[in-house]
Amino acid sequence: MLIVNPGKSVAELTSELADTTTRMDYLDDGERGMKAAFDLSYRRLTKQQARLFRMVALAPGADVSHETLTVSHGAALPPRGVDALVRAHLVEPQDTRGHWRMHDLLRAYVVAKVAADDQLKSDHDNARTRLLSRFSALAAEARAHLRSLPVREPRGSFSGREAALEWLDGERTSLVSATTWAIEPSHARASVRLALHLGEYLGLRRFYDDALVVYRHAIEGARSMGDLRSEGRSWNNLGIALRRTRKLDDAVEAFSRALAAYERVDAGQSAGRAWNNLGRTLVELRRFDEAVEAYKQVGRLSESHAHPLTVAIADNGLGRALTKSGRLDEAMDSLVRAREASRRWGNRYLEGTVINNIGRVRRRTGSLAEALADHDRARAIFVDIGEREGTATSHNERALVLAAMGRFATAVEEHGLALQIFREIGEQHRQAVVANDLGLTLQRMGRHGDAEAKHILALEISQRLGDQYHVDRSLSLLAVARAGAAAGSRRTGRRWV
The missing domain is CATH 1.25.40 (Serine Threonine Protein Phosphatase 5, Tetratricopeptide repeat)
Incomplete structure (x- = not known):
């Protein structure tokens, strides 16, 4: 292309190649036409093989698994069907068994071919519908496993939490890519639903860059449907990803937009979660007075909307903000309320978090032995439930107390354990x-x-x-x-x- 038109800028070339529906038109100089070569290979395929070829090309993600291809195909894969594509050098196997990928130019060729044929477009659209339905169902089941830390009984398609994580890890690129279909009106609802099932997984694995992509598309899809609840949830999840990537001002904006959406549909319970997330972000921005007000908003919702655990999370956050502000007596009152609620509802993660925060207050008031005992109790809870971030936090808090006691060598060891875990995760x-x-x-x-x-x-x-x-x-x-x-x-x- 630059040989024919050497004055063309790289930016112009990049723009022309970005559109997969027209990319093939630009990769043909009249003598060495890639499209002609691809046409020849395509015509040699049987009807069944050609359809399978299209399904590989139009699947989400950089590669496609046997499961994804089967769902897209709509039936069991034809015997040795993919093998025929491999022999024709149209797809190539990946290191992971049962996964294949295709060169970007071949993918662009198929996209252009499908775009020009209404019957092929309809077949492709139906394949996406099947795949989104299957992905959404499995992602919902996997999410249930992740939320119930740990799962002791088999549930649905997965034997346990590790099996659910294995599936999510294996299909991650396809799942993330499928959520980008939210911008297509015919697939917006299913794509947004899938996106909202992925929040816990993306957070657990710290795939925050993926989350930024997923929830920006989900917001667009929810808006196109006028679905304010889903829009609010998507803004909330986007805000979490922004906070975890330290884009704190952008996170405040995202949580504020979530709250604006919730106000229009009276989604009090969801609003409580958004207020909690906003409060936490404001604490990290050191805007403590604003954080205190955000957490108090959850208490105002409690009588008619907010779940008691959401209120307990707010009391924990309020205690943290008050501690940072030096209002230690008020902080302890709030944290004790949160601790009792966490025990009443059997939420051990929240209980460990609150006990850690109580230890922080006690350290600041000079009650060092009691603070050390708090962090020991918190660490025991986190180790028992397999919560590594909480475990690392407890190690570091113990180190701060030990240093205040003058036990520096042991404190250094505890800091080191915390640093190691945070590095590993x-x-x-x-x-x-x-x-x-x-x-x-x-x-x-x-x-x-x-x-x-x-x-x-x-x-x-x-x-x-x-x-x-x-x-x-x-x-x-x-x-x-x-x-x-x-x-x-x-x-x-x-x-x-």
Whole structure:
């Protein structure tokens, strides 16, 4: 293309190739036509093989599994049908057994062919309907397993939580790609439903970039249908992904839009969750007074709408915001309410979280032995339910208490355990927080060089995340560590003079 028209910019070329329905037209100079070569291969296929070829090309994601292809096909796959496509070099097998992929140019060829034929378009549309229905049903079952941490009895298509996760992991790219069909009116409802079933999974695996794609499309699909509840839920889920990627101001906007949608349909319970998420984000922005008001909004919903557990989550968040504001007596009152509610409703994750926060209050009031016991209890709960992020948080909180007790060596070990877990689960922001906490403990031990390395680690992570508050904090702590190291060098030098 650039040979024929060397003055064409790369941006123009990229724009022309971005549309898969017309890409093949641009990849033909009249002599070496790829379309002609593909036409020849296509005509050699049997009718059954040609349809299978189209189903592979039009499936969501970079590759297609045997299960996805079977659902798209609408019946059991013909014997050796895919093998024939492999032998013709039209598809290629992947390392994962029962998965195949196709070159992007072949995919573009099929997309253009289907777009030009109403009968093929109808067949493709029906395949998408079948696939979305199947994906949505399985994703709903998988979500039920993830939400009930852990599942002890088989449910539906999955023998347990690990089996559900295995399916989600195996079909992840296809699931995410299928949710982008929400922008198509005929598939908007099913795609939005699928998107809303994926929230727990994307959060658990920390696939936040995927979540940003999924919920931006879900918002568009929900809007096209005038479905305010689904739009609100999609904004809420988008806000969570934005918060976890440290785009905090954007997250505030997303939660505010969720609340605006809920107000128009009187979705009080969902609004309670959005207020909780908004409050948590405002705490991370250090806008504590606004966070307190957001959490109090949930209490105002409680009589007619909010579930008691949603109120308990709000009391926990309120306690955290009040702790950050130095209002420790009020914080303890709120946290005790949350702890009792979590026990009453049997929510062990919330109970562990609240007990950790109670320990934080006790550390700040100087009740160090009680604080250490709180963090021990919280850690035991998190270990029992397999909650690694909570376990890591408890280790770090124990370290802060131990450091306050002067037990620095043990504190360093606890910080290290927390840092290791956060690294293993891919939680970058918390790695930065713990690295700075560890650096402070090392400074108190006089190990300023080691502290400097930890503050540099925290700085690099926070810069990568675009988290300016923690960038500034890391720079400040780094300066103190370097000053301590310099002072230590001067003292050592004087002894040797």
